[in-house]
Amino acid sequence: MFDMDGTLIDSGYAITNTINYVRENLGFERLEKNFILEKVNDPNINAAEFFYGTKEFTQKQTKLFEEYYNKHCLTDLVVYDGIAKLVDDLKSDNFTLAVATNANSDYAHKMLNHVGLGEYFSTILGYNSVKNPKPHPEMVNKILDTHSIKKEKAQLIGDSHKDIMAATNAGVDSVLVNWGFSNHEENAIETVEELEKRIFDKFK
Structure with a gap:
């Protein structure tokens, strides 16, 4: 299971420009992207x-x-280096791939299809598909139930502590990545190569 924004794709400009658009319309000043x-x-x-x-x-x-x-x-959507090859390798290796995102699932489909990743994921769940978004475990549990996968046989990859908390709350293994929107001091991996190793260490 992958988080989307900051994990699979860099959508930072779209997110920050949107929040600033709302703020400006409400009479607040713009905030800096990072x-x-x-x-x-x-x-x-x-x-x-x-x-x-x-x-x-x-x-x-x-x-x-x-x-x-x-x-x-x-606009300005970029797939992180190495991610397209990773999901292609995993799909070829018969992994069941899913997305658990706190974005709207309609937008998530649209964005992942736009960058050519949509076809790899059997399930793409957004906040509007559950009552409680991450860090609540509902999204993780729903994906496991949909595919009849035991929690021991699952892993969630994300760039935020909300992802890690959602996985932990569901009793699922997780990997925190450091190429997304947060700058983690510890317990995060830096490269897609390290991620691939973590995945194969768990499942092989």
Whole structure:
């Protein structure tokens, strides 16, 4: 199971430009890209409160976000070096591949298809396909149930502590990667080669 943003694809520009578009429409100033991306992945903050000053996302915020993101989510999308070959190798080796993302699943399909990765994943689950997004384990459990896979036979790969917490909460092994939106001081791997080794160490 892969997280999408910051793990498979670098969608940093689309995310930060969208958040800044919403902020500007609400009368807030723009924030710097790296700062936004770091906070988006922080499990200890309430994103609605942090970015827009409300306890929960309002209808207006959601509408502004989706309106902009829908138009611009394919702009500046880049697949991280080595990821396309990795998923191709895994698929050829009969792995069941899935995506667990806190993005909207419609956008996730659209974005992954746009960069040529969509066909590799049997399931692409977004926050709108579950009641509780990551770090809650619901998304992970739903993917395991869909494919009748035991948790011992699964692994979740992501660039955020929300991913690791979701996996841990589901009793699933996880790998934290450091090429995404967070800059982890420890317990994270730096390259796709290391990731491939971690995957094959577990499953072979």
